[in-house]
Structure formats: C-alpha cells, structure tokens
Amino acid sequence: EKLGKTRPGPFSSDEKPTSFESMTSYGNFYEFGPDKDSPAKNAHRLRTRPWTLTIDGEVKQARTFAIEDILNWAPLEERTYRLRCVEGWSAVVPWIGFPFAELLKRVDITGNAKFVEFWSLADREQMPYIRLPLLDWPYVEGLRLDEAMHPLTLFAVGMYGEVMPKQNGAPIRLIVPWKYGFKGAKSIVRIRFVEKQPQTAWIKAAPDEYGFYSNVNPDVPHKRWSQSQERRLGEFFKRKTLPFNGYGEQVANLYSGMDLRKHF
C-alpha cells in the first residue's frame, strides 16, 4: 500500500538501499517469533486500525492520539538511513516519517522529564509469541531526552514509499540510526516521559550484553562477538563498522565527556 506524498528529508545516505524483499522477509520482531523469518510469517495477525498512542508520565496532561491524526502531524519525509543490527548484519533503508521531536509540539513535558520510554504493543491475541517468556513483555526501549529530540531520530510510518509493513513495526515505530537496531521500538502504543533511566526489555534479559546506550561502536565488542565488522544484507563479505554507524558528525557531541566503554 503506497503512502501519500512524501518529500526527501535531510541526512539521507546515497548508498544503495537493501532490497525491499530482504527487509520484509528478514528481521527481529520477537512478538511474532524468535527466528529471522517469523515476523514475515506471523505479523499478518497484527491489526493496525484502530490504533492509538498514549503519552503519559512526566507530562502536564496525559494524552491519547489516533494514528490517523499522527500521520498529519508533519509532512512525511523520506530518509535513507544505515541500519546496524547488534547481531552483526546491516542494511540501508529508505524510511518514511518525521522527526520524533514533532511530538513535543503536542505535549507539555514537566521539568522532571529526563528520559523517554517507548512501549510496544503486547497483545497475545495478535502476537502469538507474547505467550512465551522470550523477553519481559511488553517490549520497552528508551532514550535520553536529548537523544530522542535529536533531528536524526525518526518516527517512521513507512518505508520504500509504502505504508510500514506489519513485520517491520506498523503502524508507527522509532528509528535511531546511530544505535543498534533493537533501540528502535516497533508498533508503539505508549510513550512515557520519565525521570530515571528506563529498564528496557533487553537490559532485563541480559544486562551485561545490552547496554542502555547501545550506540554502534566498533571498539566495544558485544560480550560474545566482535562489533568491528558487519555483513550488509545482499553482500557476502564483511565490511568495517563505523563509530555511531557513520553518524558521528551529528551525534558524537551528545556523549562528550562520557566513557562509552562503560556506558555501552
């Protein structure tokens, strides 16, 4: 299903996009199963309408928005970003959406809001693997407020000119291109502003393997494998992984003075 009119957005890479076929048949979305091909097999059970997004926590007034309204918040931009999975594969994807910061024009956060939590849908009717304790459901991810507000951080509603496929996190998901892919929560139903650093699903599952920041960093290995290289989908041999996935120029200043080995 084609999305309406879009315009080219900033920060786009001119690398050749990974095939749409690859991006819709391969990926992680554990609510639909643990294998790379499970989302493509099972995500058809997801119902993306009606869909609402609730904003609460450290806000003056909690609000709930319908997806139809969110789609009209800002002009839709196409941004071709590199995507680096923590597992060691990577891709180039033309996402469609608008900066996450648009949300802040619609809600008033309090002075206590320091972090943002992203909650994915966890409905056992639509998502068969919610029954298994693969992760502590619902899937929760988080960013520091300034990371979330960064112009690179995208609220994505589509890709390749199409409405977001269900297996890729329809109807709305987050894209944080300088972090490992799992930081981009899919099928988001709730956004909570909080004062303390969130406990994310992956930190709960394996705190020594998945840090809160999870910035792409070739110098900090995962506990069980090196992160210095990656295999681009569609290629046979590995290529070097870039610090901040190649977005260092835009985001490195967010972490000045921090020890990124400690805050991995």
Add this chain to the structure above:
Amino acid sequence: MASAPDQRQLQLIKSALFLLCLLPLGRLLWAAYTNDFGANPVEFVQRWTGTWTFNLLLLTLCVTPLRVLTKLHWLLRLRRMLGLFCFFYATLHFLSFIGFDHDFVVSDIARDVLKRPFVTVGFAAFVLLIPLAATSNQWAIRKLGGRKWQELHRTIYLISLLAAVHYFWLVKVTALLWPLAYSAALALLLGWRVREWRRKAIPVPQFPTAKPLKFFKQKPE
C-alpha cells in the same frame, strides 16, 4: 532375534543412507542454484551446515543404543558413514566460517578463535574431530589396536559436549529453545551410556558386617 541383512542388502542400505546424508548438501546447492538463500545467505549456510553437523553427531551417537535396544547388531556397520558425514558437514561449517567471516586470513581467524568463546569451543570441537575422521578405516584400527582405537574415539563424547556449549553460546537469550532441545537429546544419549557402564561394571561385593579374617590367632583344632 531379527535376522541380519546379507552382504548385498547391507550394501543397498549403505548406498541409501549415503544418498540421504547428501540431501542437506543438495539443499544447499539447490538454494545456490535458484538463489533462494534469503536475505542473509552467509548466515543461512553457516546455520545449515552447523545444524547438520550436530544432527549427524546425534545420529552417530544413536547407533549404539539402538543396536543394544533392538539387538540389530548390523546397525554398527552404518556408524562410520554417519560419523564421516558429521565430519564432512563440520568441515563445510568451518570453511564457511574462515571463508566468509575472515576471507581465509589466518591472523583474523586466530584472533576470532582466541577472543570469542563460542568460536573457541567450536574450533576445539572441530580440531578434535580430525583424528577421529583420520582413523576411521580398517588400517588405523589394526595399527592402533582395538582398545586404543576405541579410547581415541571416545573423544566424541567430549566433542559432543563442546558442540552443545558452542550452540548455547552463540544464540541470544531469546533463542535458547533449539540449543536446549539439542542438549536434551544429547543428555539422553550420553545418560544412556553412563547407565550402561554402571550396569556392566563388575560389582565389588561388600558385606558391611564382615570383619577381616584373623588367621592363626587360634590354634586350629
């Protein structure tokens, strides 16, 4: 007691088993021919060859229990082929690792083997398989002598444990289901052997109330 197949029948069974064992390789070649590897072909090849190495390892370990339980002693004649196919897929698995992951650069491979525990364990298992494959012929059995040969080939139990650890370590916490299933199968096969060894061990008679005999303390009557 079931009758054993004659020489010709056994040859037929062996040929059939040989073709069966080639099927996983056929699947790979077919996928290469039709370009049906999915989005990440290298990962597909590495998983496929790894999975089939483990499958054949388990099948090899099934032979003895099956033989004892069914009393079909000719099954033993199939074990060498299963073991060698296990080594064959392990070799493909190893080649896909040093080729695709490291471009056959020895220093890269060495660093990976040293730095990533699951690679270390997998590599150790592969290296330990080599002498078993090399001595899987009549000549080696004669040369080593049956007992020595058997002792050497018991390394397969250690290899199977290394394989299980390798599998556990490479998956994420969310994907433990398959490593668990394989380990359960392995535990069953090894557990059966432990029970058999205990059963067959010559029992040492023990009489808790017995006292050491005292000879010649008393003058015999």
